[in-house]
Amino acid sequence: MYKILSKSEIVPNVHKLVLEAPDIAEKAKPGQFVILMIDETGERLPFTLSDWDAKNGTITIYFLEVGLSTMDLVRFKGEELSAVIGPLGKPTPIDKFGTVVLGGGCYGVGGIYPIAKAMKEAGNTVITLIEARSSYLLYNEEGLRRVSDRFIVATEDGTKGEKGKVHDVIENLIQEESIDRAYFIGCTFMMMNCLNKTKTHDITTFVALNPIMVDGTGMCGCCRCSVDGKTKFACVDGPIFEAKEVDWDQLFKRNAAYSQQEAIIYQFHSCESEGV
Amino acid sequence: MDAKDKLKIPRQKMPEQNPNARAKNFMEVPLGYSPKTAQLEAQRCLHCKIPKCMEGCPVGVKIPEFLKLIVEGDFAAAARKIKETNSLPAVCGRVCPQESQCEATCILGKKKEPVAIGRLERFVADYEREKNLIKLPKKLPSNKKKVAIIGSGPSGLTVAGDLIKLGYEVTIFEALHKPGGVLIYGIPEFRLPKAIVEAEVDYLVKQGVKLELNKVIGASKSVEDLMKKDGYDAIYIGVGAGLPRFMRIEGENLSNVYSANEYLTRINLMKAYLYPQHYTPIALGRKVTVVGGGNVTMDSARCALRTGAESVTVVYRRAREQMPARAEEIHHAEEEGIFLKLLNNPVELIGDDKGAVKEMKCIRMELGEPDDSGRRRPVPIEGSEFPIKTDLVIMGIGAGANPLLTSTLPTLELNKWGYIVADENGKTSMKGVFAGGDIVTGAATVISAMGAGKRAARAIDVHVRSKK
CATH class of the missing domain: 1.10.1060.10 (Alpha-helical ferredoxin)
Structure with missing residues (x-):
C-alpha cells in the first residue's frame, strides 16, 4: 500500500496529491509519469510526475477531476492507494540547449516544473509560461518562478498577467527571444495550438502526449500514437515526443473512444454520491 | 484388472x-x-x-x-x-x-x-x-541465499516454487498489481478461473515466497540495484513476451482496434466486463473481427462473444490445419458460434467520421510452398479484396519481446528479435542472471515456460552454491 501524505484542492478543480513512494522518488527523472490505482476495482490512472523528493521519499502530482476515476480520487477518504507504479516513460533528455521555453496548462502547470528545474540546473535560460481561465485558477507560481529566468502568466480574462492563452503569449515571445527548444504540457488541444505557433518559426518543440493507457509498460499498446508516420507507444517510447510529427487528429479520436460510456457513468455516479 | x-x-x-x-x-x-x-x-x-x-x-x-x-x-x-x-x-x-x-x-x-x-x-x-487438504511441502533449512525473480508468470512461479523448497529466500517482482502474469491478464476466466491462480500463488506465499507487486524492474528498480544494493545472489528474468504485434496496415490506430493483449488485459485483469462496477471500460462490439489463429485469438474472440457481440469472426491467413490454437479451443469457439474465416488476411481498416473502425478490407489467400516454419506459406490472391463490416477489431497476431527491462542491461546478450539469449538452463551472458519463458523463446505455452523455469531453478542452485 502507498500512503497518501496530503491531498488538497489547491484552486478550484486542481488537486495536489503527495504520496509516499521512496523507490519512485529515487529514480524519477523529468518527463516521466506514474500510474495510480485507488483500489482493485479502479482504473490504472496515469499522471505526470510534477515533483519528487528523494531524501524524504515523496512524489507530487496534480490532477483535475474530469471523469469517474478522478472524481473517485478526489472523494477518496482512505489513507493509502492500492498501487503506485513508476517512474514510467522515457525521461526527456536534459542538456544545455540555450533558451528553453516551457508552457503549461491544466495539470501541465504542475507538470512542466521538473523539466524547468532540470533545464535551469543544466545552465539554460528558462522561460516558463502558464495559463488559466482566470487569476484565481493559477497555481504553482512560486515554484516555477524560482526555476525560471523569465516567468509569464496568461489568463483568458486578463485578470492577471497577459490576456490570452499560452499559444497567444508565445507569439510575442518568439519575436522577443531566440528560442532553442520549447516544451508544452497540458490538454491535447492546448499542446496542439502551441505547436502551431512554434512550428512556423522552426522551433524544436516537444509535447507530453496523454493517450489512454492501461498497463503503462508497453504490454498492451492502448496508448499508441502516430508520430512521424510511425506507431509509437506513449508509455515506453514517450510520453514526450517531438511535436511537429504527431498525428493530432488520431490522438483526439482515440482519446474520445470511451467518452460516451464514461459520460453516462460519471453522471450516474455523481448523482449517486451526492445523494440525488 | x-x-x-x-x-x-x-x-x-x-x-x-x-x-x-x-x-x-x-x-x-x-x-x-x-x-x-x-x-x-x-x-x-x-x-x-x-x-x-x-x-x-x-x-x-x-x-x-x-x-x-x-x-x-x-x-x-x-x-x-x-x-x-x-x-x-x-x-x-x-x-x-x-x-x-x-x-x-x-x-x-x-x-x-x-x-x-x-x-x-x-x-x-x-x-x-x-477440500482444504493443501499441505505445504517439506522445505530445506534456509541457506540465507537470496534470489530475485522478475515476473510472476508461469516460469517465475515455477522457479520460486522450486527454489523455496531448497531453502532460498525468494522474492518475485511483478510490474502489474496482481501476480500471475499471463495467467491473470491473458487467459480468460472461463478457461482458467482467477481464484485458482490466486490459490496457486498463495501456496507459494505460504511457503515463504515474497511478492513485490507494482515493481517494474528496469524502471522502479534496476537489476544492478537488486544485485549490488539488495544483495541478491542470482536473478531470474521471466518477463514474458509483452509487446503486442500489429500488422502495420492502414487504419490500425482507429478507435475500437485493440491488440489482443489490451483487449484481454481490460477484460481479465481490469474486469472491464463488469463495467461500471469495475471502472475500466471496454468497447462493446456488435460485429467483432479477431485476426490470428492462436489460443490468444480464440480467447479474445470468446471474450467478445461474452460481452454481448452479435457475431464474432476470426480472420486467419492460413488454413485450419495450420492454426496454432489448441484443437479444443477451436472446437469450443465454433461450438459457441464463432465463425472462422480461413485463408483471408486484412489489408486495411476503414473508419467512420469519429475515427472508429467500421470496415475491414480483406484479401483471400491460397497456400503456396512451405516456409521456414514448415507450414505452407499463405499467398494473397490478386484482386480478391472484399470488405467485412465490423465495429471492433482485435489483433491477435502474436507478441514480441518487450524491451523495457532488457534495454537497461547493455551487457545482456539479445538475439535479433530482442529476445534474451540463454542456454537450455537459462544461463545468460550476464553472470548470475538467468532467463526463461517467452522472453527467451518468443511466445509459447505456459508449460514450456514452466519447463524453462524448472531447468533454470536447478542451474541457479548450482550457480549460487558454487559461489564463494
Whole structure:
C-alpha cells in the first residue's frame, strides 16, 4: 500500500496529491509519469510526475477531476492507494540547449516544473509560461518562478498577467527571444495550438502526449500514437515526443473512444454520491 | 484388472457448460470430473515399464504414480505427487496442450484414446484445494541465499516454487498489481478461473515466497540495484513476451482496434466486463473481427462473444490445419458460434467520421510452398479484396519481446528479435542472471515456460552454491 501524505484542492478543480513512494522518488527523472490505482476495482490512472523528493521519499502530482476515476480520487477518504507504479516513460533528455521555453496548462502547470528545474540546473535560460481561465485558477507560481529566468502568466480574462492563452503569449515571445527548444504540457488541444505557433518559426518543440493507457509498460499498446508516420507507444517510447510529427487528429479520436460510456457513468455516479 | 479390461474402458468425457449458456457468461466451460469418473479414467493407465507420457511432460510430472494414487482413492496424495515436480497443477490441468505432450505419447493413444492425464491432473488439484487438504511441502533449512525473480508468470512461479523448497529466500517482482502474469491478464476466466491462480500463488506465499507487486524492474528498480544494493545472489528474468504485434496496415490506430493483449488485459485483469462496477471500460462490439489463429485469438474472440457481440469472426491467413490454437479451443469457439474465416488476411481498416473502425478490407489467400516454419506459406490472391463490416477489431497476431527491462542491461546478450539469449538452463551472458519463458523463446505455452523455469531453478542452485 502507498500512503497518501496530503491531498488538497489547491484552486478550484486542481488537486495536489503527495504520496509516499521512496523507490519512485529515487529514480524519477523529468518527463516521466506514474500510474495510480485507488483500489482493485479502479482504473490504472496515469499522471505526470510534477515533483519528487528523494531524501524524504515523496512524489507530487496534480490532477483535475474530469471523469469517474478522478472524481473517485478526489472523494477518496482512505489513507493509502492500492498501487503506485513508476517512474514510467522515457525521461526527456536534459542538456544545455540555450533558451528553453516551457508552457503549461491544466495539470501541465504542475507538470512542466521538473523539466524547468532540470533545464535551469543544466545552465539554460528558462522561460516558463502558464495559463488559466482566470487569476484565481493559477497555481504553482512560486515554484516555477524560482526555476525560471523569465516567468509569464496568461489568463483568458486578463485578470492577471497577459490576456490570452499560452499559444497567444508565445507569439510575442518568439519575436522577443531566440528560442532553442520549447516544451508544452497540458490538454491535447492546448499542446496542439502551441505547436502551431512554434512550428512556423522552426522551433524544436516537444509535447507530453496523454493517450489512454492501461498497463503503462508497453504490454498492451492502448496508448499508441502516430508520430512521424510511425506507431509509437506513449508509455515506453514517450510520453514526450517531438511535436511537429504527431498525428493530432488520431490522438483526439482515440482519446474520445470511451467518452460516451464514461459520460453516462460519471453522471450516474455523481448523482449517486451526492445523494440525488 | 488386466490390460484387456482396461482397454474396454472408454476415455471419460468431462461435462461442460452448454454452448448457448456459456457464450453469455464468464464461468468455466469444462465442469470437472467426479471422483468416480476420475477413478475410472485413471484405471485406464497400463502402467508401462517405460512411461512414455513422462517423456512428453516438460516438467517431468510422475504421471503413472499420481494415476495410481487416484485409483486408490487418495486424491490429495495424487495432487502432492504432481506438486513434487509441478507447482501449478490446477493451472496445467486446464491450459496445457496435453494432446501434443503427455497424452500424445501415451501408449493407449496408438489404438484407442490416451488417458485423460490433463483432466485428472485438474481433478486432483481441484479436489485438494476445494477440500482444504493443501499441505505445504517439506522445505530445506534456509541457506540465507537470496534470489530475485522478475515476473510472476508461469516460469517465475515455477522457479520460486522450486527454489523455496531448497531453502532460498525468494522474492518475485511483478510490474502489474496482481501476480500471475499471463495467467491473470491473458487467459480468460472461463478457461482458467482467477481464484485458482490466486490459490496457486498463495501456496507459494505460504511457503515463504515474497511478492513485490507494482515493481517494474528496469524502471522502479534496476537489476544492478537488486544485485549490488539488495544483495541478491542470482536473478531470474521471466518477463514474458509483452509487446503486442500489429500488422502495420492502414487504419490500425482507429478507435475500437485493440491488440489482443489490451483487449484481454481490460477484460481479465481490469474486469472491464463488469463495467461500471469495475471502472475500466471496454468497447462493446456488435460485429467483432479477431485476426490470428492462436489460443490468444480464440480467447479474445470468446471474450467478445461474452460481452454481448452479435457475431464474432476470426480472420486467419492460413488454413485450419495450420492454426496454432489448441484443437479444443477451436472446437469450443465454433461450438459457441464463432465463425472462422480461413485463408483471408486484412489489408486495411476503414473508419467512420469519429475515427472508429467500421470496415475491414480483406484479401483471400491460397497456400503456396512451405516456409521456414514448415507450414505452407499463405499467398494473397490478386484482386480478391472484399470488405467485412465490423465495429471492433482485435489483433491477435502474436507478441514480441518487450524491451523495457532488457534495454537497461547493455551487457545482456539479445538475439535479433530482442529476445534474451540463454542456454537450455537459462544461463545468460550476464553472470548470475538467468532467463526463461517467452522472453527467451518468443511466445509459447505456459508449460514450456514452466519447463524453462524448472531447468533454470536447478542451474541457479548450482550457480549460487558454487559461489564463494
